[in-house]
Amino acid sequence: MYRPKDSSKSPRFCGVRTFMRLEQIQTTDNIDFAVLGVPFDTAASNRTGQRLGPQHIRDFSVLLRPYNPDMDIDIFEYCSGVDYGDIDVIPGNIHRTYDNIVAGLEPLLEKDVTPVIMGGDHSISLGNLRAFYKKYGPIALVHFDSHGDTWDNYYGEKYMHGTPFRRAVEEGLIDVDHSIQVGMRGPLYSPDDIEDARKLGFEVIPMKEVRKIGFSKVMERIHERTKDKPVFVSYDIDFVDPAYAPGTGTPEVGGPTSYEALEYVRGLDGLNVVGFDLVEVLPSYDANEITAVLASSIIYEMITLTALKKRRHLEKSTDLPDETLIRG
Numbered sequence: 073m074y075r076p077k078d079s080s081k082s083p084r085f086c087g088v089r090t091f092m093r094l095e096q097i098q099t100t101d102n103i104d105f106a107v108l109g110v111p112f113d114t115a116a117s118n119r120t121g122q123r124l125g126p127q128h129i130r131d132f133s134v135l136l137r138p139y140n141p142d143m144d145i146d147i148f149e150y151c152s153g154v155d156y157g158d159i160d161v162i163p164g165n166i167h168r169t170y171d172n173i174v175a176g177l178e179p180l181l182e183k184d185v186t187p188v189i190m191g192g193d194h195s196i197s198l199g200n201l202r203a204f205y206k207k208y209g210p211i212a213l214v215h216f217d218s219h220g221d222t223w224d225n226y227y228g229e230k231y232m233h234g235t236p237f238r239r240a241v242e243e244g245l246i247d248v249d250h251s252i253q254v255g256m257r258g259p260l261y262s263p264d265d266i267e268d269a270r271k272l273g274f275e276v277i278p279m280k281e282v283r284k285i286g287f288s289k290v291m292e293r294i295h296e297r298t299k300d301k302p303v304f305v306s307y308d309i310d311f312v313d314p315a316y317a318p319g320t321g322t323p324e325v326g327g328p329t330s331y332e333a334l335e336y337v338r339g340l341d342g343l344n345v346v347g348f349d350l351v352e353v354l355p356s357y358d359a360n361e362i363t364a365v366l367a368s369s370i371i372y373e374m375i376t377l378t379a380l381k382k383r384r385h386l387e388k389s390t391d392l393p394d395e396t397l398i399r400g
Contacts, residue, residue, distance in 0.1 A: 073102065073148075073152045074094065074095050074097075074102070074103055074152045074153055074154045075094070075138065075148040075152065075153075076092045076093040076094050076136075076138060076148070077093040079093065079134070079137075084134040084135065085134075089127065089130045089131050089134065090130060090155035091107040091129070091130050091133045091155045091190075091368075091371070092107075092133045092134070092136045092155075092368075092372070092375075093133075093134050094107065094153060094154050094155040095154050095155065096154070096155045096156075096157060097154050097155075097156075098154075098156055098157060099154060100179050100180055100182070100183040100185055101183075102152055103152045103153055103154055103185055104150075104151040104152055104153060104185065104186060104378055104379075104382055105151060105153040105185060105186040105187070105188055105375055105378045106153060106154055106155075106156040106180055106185050106186070106187055106188065107153065107154070107155050107156060107188045107190065107371065107375075108155070108156035108157060108158060108159060108176070108187060108188070108189055108190070109125075109126025109127070109130075109157070109158040109159070109189070109190045109191075109192070110126070110158065110159050110161060110169075110173060110189055110190070110191055110192040110196045110199070110200075110349075111123040111124065111125065111126050111127075111158055111161055111191075111192055112161040112163070112166070112169050112191070112192045112193065112195070112196055113125075113192060113193045114163055114164050114165075114166060114169075114193075114195075115166055115193050115194075115195035115231060115232045115233045116193040116195075116233050116321050117226050117232060117233060117234060117321075117322070118321050118322050119320075119321040119322075119354055119356075119357065120193075120321070120354075121321075121354045121355060121356045121357075122191060122192055122193045122321065122351070122352055122353065122354050123161075123163075123192065124354075124355045124356075125190060125191055125192060125351075125352070125353035125354065125355065125367075126158060126190040126191075126192070128319075128353060128355040128358065128361075128364050128367075129190050129350075129353060129364055129367045129368050129371065130155070130368075131361075131364065132361055132364035132365055132367075132368045133368035133371070133372070135368075136368060136369070136372050140372070140373075140376045140379075142334075142338060143338060143341070143373075143376050143380060145376060145379050145380060145383065147375060147376055147379040148379075149379075150379045150380075150382040150383045150386065151375070151378055151379040151382055153375065153378075156180070156187075159172055159173055159176040159177075160172055160176075161192075166195060166231045167231070169196075169199065170198060170199035170202065171199075172199075173196060173199030173200060173202070173203060174199060174202050174203045174206070176203075177189075177200065177203035177204075178203060178206065181203060181204065181206070181207040181347075182207070186345075186346060186347060186348075186378045187200075187347045187348070188347075188348050188349075188371055188374050188375060188378075189347070189348065189349040189350070190349070190350055190351075190353075190367075190371065191349060191350065191351030191352060191353070192351055192352075193233040193321070193351060193352060194217075194221055194233040194234070194236055194306075194308055194351045194352055195231060195232060195233040195235075195236055196236075196349065196351060197221075197236045197237070197240070197306050197349055197351065198231070198236040198239050198240055198245075200304070200306075200347070200349055201213075201236075201240045201245040201246065201304065202243070202245060204245070204302075204304055204346070204347055205243075205244075205245040207346075208302045208346065210244060210245060210246055210247040211245065211246060211247060211301070211302050211303070211304050211346075212246075212247050212250035212251050212297075212298045212299075212301040212302065212303045212304070213237070213240075213246050213247075213251040213252070213274075213303070213304055213305075213306060214251070214252055214254075214294055214298060214303055214304070214305045214306070214340065214343075215237065215251070215252070215253040215254065215274075215305075215306045215308075216254050216255055216305075216306070216307045216308065216311040216336060217253065217254075217255055217256065217306070217307075217308040217310065217311050218255055218256060218257050218258055218279070218308070218310045218311055218322075218323075218324035218327060219234060219256065219258070219308070219310070219322065219324075220237070220253055220256050220265065220266065220268070220269040220274075220276065221233070221234050221235065221236055221237050221238075221308075222235070222237045222238040222241075222268050222269045222272060222274075223235050223238065223265070223268075224238060233321075233351075233352070237253075237269075237272075237274075238268075238272065241272045241273065247301060248272060248273030248274055249273060250297055250298050250299060250301045251273070251274050251275070251297070251298075252274065252275040252276070252277065252293065252294055252297045252298070253269055253274050253275070253276045253277070254277045254282065254290060254294070254311075254336070255277075255278070255279050255282060255311045255327065255328070256269075256276060256277075256278045256279060257278060257279035257280065257324050257326050257327065258324035258325075258326070266278065275293070275297050277290060277293065279326055279327060287332070287335060287336075287339070290336075290339075291336075291339035291340075294339070294340070294343075295342065295343065298343055298344075300344055301344060302344050302346045303340075303343050303344055303345045303346065304345075304346065304347045304348070304349075305337075305340065305345055305347070305348045305349075305374070306348075306349050306351070307337070307348065307349065307350045307351070307370060307374075308320075308350075308351050308352050309350065309351070309352050309353050309363060309366070309367055309370075310322055310323055310324060310327075310352055311327060311328065311333065312327050312328055312329075312330065312333045312366065313325060313326065313327035313328060313329065314327075316328075316329055316330040316333070316362065316366060317330075317333075317362065317363045317366050317367070318357055318358060318359055318362060318363060319353055319354045319355055319356075319357045319358025319359075319362070319363030319364070320352045320353065320354050320357065320363065321352055321354050321357075322352075330365075330366050330369075333366060333370060334369060334370065334373050337370055337373040337374055337377070338373055338376075338377075340377055341377055341380050345377055345378075345381070348371075348374045350367060350370055350371055350374070353367050
């Protein structure tokens, strides 16, 4: 059973930085989730430095604790997890990096371990989806972002951080009939920038509509759309308003608060979530580590979903009352 180091016994500033002070080991034995980094940013179109995102998130994550009061669960009563380290990327070569991502995720997916992936720019999601396709076939996507990332190309290049989901649809990696994008906003080149995603088959809820219909209705539509399909969650930190997440490459004003950002992850409880990525954290623009605080907390909520899923499974497979299960 792998769990974080106890910071009441060992100061947080001691030891090598890992996510949440988890043991850093590449194993698939006796674990339910693995946190890992993909520090690639060659496909960013504006600011770069997202390659340093995983270590930046890890640095702040040492403040996290095992009990999640908002979801009323001690994660490690139900889950075992590790910091799996980083996948070796090839700076300047996105296609070899994609091959490395697929090869790196394959051992985890073979053992039904939930990967929790830290980017890197959003181009890495195409590699992630290729790996999940090998395990699950076309997968449902829940995508939180201020941009749809379904452009055909940037500067004539087909593989950039604004194109991964168009490429994924073209490759048949996504079950678009059960996929949804939430939070799109900001100036565009034309109405096609939103409509193209709908033409590809995605349900799209722009931020203006999110504000109009409210959180509960958005979560209802996400659950209705994905049903019981295996779900991959892709969370671009620029989904959040830059007042709460300044450390990113293409910020857009008018987004959710940090509290709302966490609630959108918590609201996914009950879905058949099998993997996550969080991308586009850029440390050089992260004043006072505001973005690192939020990004580490979002990942924490993602891990919590895995623990809640495991608890439900245990409750269904035993006749023990809930209170006995919680005590372990």
